[in-house]
Amino acid sequence: xxxTRHTTIISVADLQPHLFDADWCVVDCRHDLTDFSAGFKAYxxxxxxxxxxxxxxEDLAGEITPGTxxxxxxxxxxxxxxxxxxxxxxxxxxxxxDAQGGSFAGRLWWLARWLGHDKVAVLDGGWQAWLxxxxxxxxxxxxxEDGRFTARPSLVQMVExxxxxxxxxxxxxxxxxxxxxxxxxxxxxxxxxxxxHIPGAVNRFWQNNLQDGRFKSPAQLRAEFDALLGxxxxxxxxxxxxxxxxxxxxxxxxxxxxxxxxxxYAGSWSEWIRDPARPVTQGVA
Numbered sequence: 589x590x591x592t593r594h595t596t597i598i599s600v601a602d603l604q605p606h607l608f609d610a611d612w613c614v615v616d617c618r619h620d621l622t623d624f625s626a627g628f629k630a631y632x633x634x635x636x637x638x639x640x641x642x643x644x645x646e647d648l649a650g651e652i653t654p655g656t657x658x659x660x661x662x663x664x665x666x667x668x669x670x671x672x673x674x675x676x677x678x679x680x681x682x683x684x685x686d687a688q689g690g691s692f693a694g695r696l697w698w699l700a701r702w703l704g705h706d707k708v709a710v711l712d713g714g715w716q717a718w719l720x721x722x723x724x725x726x727x728x729x730x731x732x733e734d735g736r737f738t739a740r741p742s743l744v745q746m747v748e749x750x751x752x753x754x755x756x757x758x759x760x761x762x763x764x765x766x767x768x769x770x771x772x773x774x775x776x777x778x779x780x781x782x783x784x785h786i787p788g789a790v791n792r793f794w795q796n797n798l799q800d801g802r803f804k805s806p807a808q809l810r811a812e813f814d815a816l817l818g819x820x821x822x823x824x825x826x827x828x829x830x831x832x833x834x835x836x837x838x839x840x841x842x843x844x845x846x847x848x849x850x851x852x853y854a855g856s857w858s859e860w861i862r863d864p865a866r867p868v869t870q871g872v873a
Contacts, residue, residue: 590739593663594681594709596844597690597803598769600721603683607638612681613640613674613732617648617692621779627692634725636685636711636718640674640732648695652789655858658779658831661693667699668739676731677734678705678740685718689798691834698836698852704740712842713802744839745851747826749860752853755826756867762820766794766829766838767857774870779830782861784870786828790873794818794829794837809845817847825850832856 594602606612616639616688620626627824631641642648649659649668660694682700684693693710701709719725749765755761765785770776774792777783785791796807796812797803804812809833817825822842830833842850 593707595681595706596709596840597710597712597744597786599681599712600717600739601858603636604722606681607636609681611677611679612683613676614683614685614750615660615674615693615696616641616710617644617686617696618688619644619686619692630687632727634727635717637724637728638727638730638826639685639726640668640730640782642674642684642696644692645696647700655859655862657855657857657862659833660859661702661832662699664739667703667735671700671703671737672735673780674735675730676705676735676737678736678738680707680735680737682708683711684708687715689795689801689837690714690803691794691837694836694840695833697840698744702746703828704743705737706743708723713761716801745823745849747851747853749853749855749863749866752786752826752828752860753866756786760820760853761818761824761826763789763826763828763853764816764835764838765857766792766835767828768793768795771830773872780858780861782868784868785857785873786860787867787869789828790816794834797837797841803841803844806845809841809846812848813842813845822847822849823851826853827851828853828856828860830856831858845854 618627684696686692749845827835
């Protein structure tokens with residue numbers, strides 16, 4: 589049993605000795621927003637030994653309704669059941685990985701914390717780093733006994749659309765959009781029916797948290813986010829993206845930078861535009 593709690597990111601070297609520890613659970617979160625079957629196909633072709641698979645649409649998101657975005661939060665009780673099926677207990681160290689720079693693994697990281705579980709980390713460098721450093725993969729699906737995971741008070745901050753609307757024009761709040769610049773500016777929109785961004789938002793593309801596929805150093809992330817915050821505290825920050833997935837990457841990066849406590853607008857752009865009365869804009873912020 590490892591005494592170290594990994595709560596942000598973890599290296600391949602630190603994961604390797606614990607692959608088959610009973611109190612560790614590795615979760616493959618690979619996904620493709622344009623091909624929902626791609627992640628499981630990749631998992632079946634080869635994955636970190638002992639890893640279970642999380643489907644972003646089925647396991648880590650709830651039912652889409654006329655008022656929600658593309659990835660509404662799952663029902664807490666449903667997610668607890670999923671965690672138990674994966675063999676997770678209250679003291680389990682969860683490690684999430686993907687092949688997309690942590691953009692999907694970050695969703696599981698945030699959701700675990702939403703359920704009050706802090707022993708969760710994203711594999712730095714993901715599947716690519718694992719293969720580069722180990723050349724070890726498996727096609728076997730693990731058989732784990734059901735866990736006894738219980739939800740506890742949330743460890744994350746979250747806001748709804750009304751709060752975002754109310755803070756428009758408030759210099760004390762910074763709304764950070766994690767999407768690519770071309771989507772933020774409204775030049776392209778491959779996923780949602782309306783292009784642009786929430787007025788007043790600033791753009792911090794989630795990929796800017798990475799260098800050569802791995803997270804930048806805490807010091808570098810701190811300097812970059814400090815510049816973006818302009819003297820405001822993390823408690824004055826709201827993160828959003830297209831559907832509440834990649835925004836979690838920015839939440840994670842701020843945690844890694846020693847800036848905990850920022851909030852997530854989980855519905856994000858795809859929920860925001862469901863109500864035509866909510867304002868939208870295009871161009872550079």
